Amino acid sequence: MLQDLLRTIPWFTYLDAAQISSMAASMAQRHLAAGDILFHHGEESYDCFIIVEGSVEVLIYVNGAEHRLEVYNAGDIVGEMALIDRSPRSASVRAITDSHLVVITEVEFKTLIGSNPEVAMRVLRNSTTRVRNTNQRMIGDLERKNNELLRAYQQLKAAQGDLIRLSRIEQELAVARQIQESFLPRQLPQLRGWEIGAYSRGAQAVGGDFYDCIELSDGRIGLVVADACGKGVTAALFVALSRSLLRAASQAPWIFQSGEILDAESILTGALWLVNDYICREHGDNNMFVTLFYAVLDPKNGDLAYVNAGHNPPLLLDAQCENLYELPEATLPIGIMANQNFPPQRTRIEPGYRLVLFSDGITEAMNPDGQPFGDERFHEVLYEDGHLSAKNLVSIVIAQVDSYAAGAPQADDMTLMIIAREA
Incomplete structure (x- = not known):
């Protein structure tokens, strides 16, 4: 019986007999022959699976070539990230041997972690x-x-x-x-009365910048632009680690605490404390850090709670494209000091205003003579073309920076995100 089978799986150890009986009554099972596909990359399905018997492999395909990322065996859980962040599957999963799995729906997942x-x-x-x-x-x-x-x-x-x-x-x-x-968002959020445009490009094969838009409870959006110190492979590791930790920590209270809605300050301070604590504790010897701007936007009224951890001060452009206001930095970067506090600040994006988030690769882009693009040129582009849509304004800024650089090799990654509120 399925009830007896569930009792042998470690994930179900903390459930009582009634809970196991209830889940067994509604829980589906999957039996895969070797070579069968459990789910495909890009598939929009939000169940996860626990392997009872057998083994499966996680695959991605690039230019028609197959690449194995991971192998999971009996007792492992597979596919839970799509259930947590409700994104399309980021890879395909295929059975290596004949396999038996139980299907965990979102309701059953909440029961399981709530036990x-x-x-x-x-x-x-x-x-x-x-x-x-x-x-x-x-x-x-x-x-x-x-x-x-x-x-x-x-x-x-x-x-x-x-x-x-x-x-x-x-x-x-x-x-x-x-x-x-x-690791970058596959699609930027489409918010009524708002538009978001973003761009990121590494100076090397892999880069140390990233941006993210994190869907939070009550329709709010987390906005992130960050820059890991260093470039290339080492920075890429910290990009992947920091982005994954920040996203998981920001969404964990909503997913794991029965949909409890937290205020913006609690989301910011809790998520940043966890990411900073982990990096300081586990990677402090590497002397790596991440500058980061993280904000929680309420699109209903334009309220913006934010923390600037050592990053370039974002710019707020008024509706007439005549004034720029800096949102100052307030704390040390992530990974510098353990037990650091991250006090949030607040502002509001008024109708017609634009919030401009960027990394130093924009203002420090060098031309062939070794002269930087600079803040003044950057501001001039925003004043002149700030009336454009967020996506078009991003394109104009990048085109102006590239024109100024004139093909000169760049030492820094380049990231830009613009959030525009309709007038």
Whole structure:
């Protein structure tokens, strides 16, 4: 009987007999033959699965080539991230051997994690460990591919040979870029009376900047622009880690506490404290840190609660495109000091106003003479073209920066997000 089977699975240890009986009465099961697909990349389905018997593999496809990211075995939970953030599946899952799984719906998932705080913590630890392991494998692969690429270029300078090998390495770096790009939002939120435009580009194959739009309770949106110190592979690791931790910590109270709606200040201080504590405790020896601007926007009235942790001060452009106001930084960056407090500040985006979030790659973009684009040029573009839509304004700013740089190699990543409220 399914009830007896559930009692043998560690995830159900904390449920009483009545809860197990109730879940068993409604719970579906899946039986996969070796080679069967559990779900496809991009599929919009929000169940997760616990493997009773067998093993499955997590796959992505790049340019028609198959890449294995992870293997899960009996006792593992699969697909819970889509259930938590209700995003399309980020990869495909296929059975390696004949497999037996139980299907966990959202209602059953809440019952499961609500049975004991330890189960909720186990879900968080399980997801965080997977993200960390995947990131570490990805960064290890990137370091190896970067070394191979360097050796290949040295050989090309000496002999102009080995083009096939170089092409293969570049293809694998393209996979790395695609994996990192998958951490950016697939679609920006569409809010009535608002428009959001965003752009991010690394100076190297992989970058240290990121932006995010996090859907929160009560229709609010979390807005993030961040810059990890350093560039390339090392910064990419901290981008992946910081973004995943911040998103999970911001949404965890809503998911795990029966839909309780927290005020914006609680979301900001709780999420940033968790991310900072983890990075300081687990990665303090690496001397890495992240500058970050994180805001919670209420689109109903334009209220904006925010924390600026050592990042470039965002700009607020008025409706007449005549005045720019800076939102000052207030705390140290993430990862500098353990037990740091992150006091939120408040402002309001009035009708017709635009909030401009950016990384220093915008203002510090260099032309061939080594001169930076600078704040003054940046402000002039905003004054002149601030009446445009958010997406068009983003495009204009990037085009102006690229025109000024005139093809000169850049040392810094470039990220820009503009949030516009209708007049």
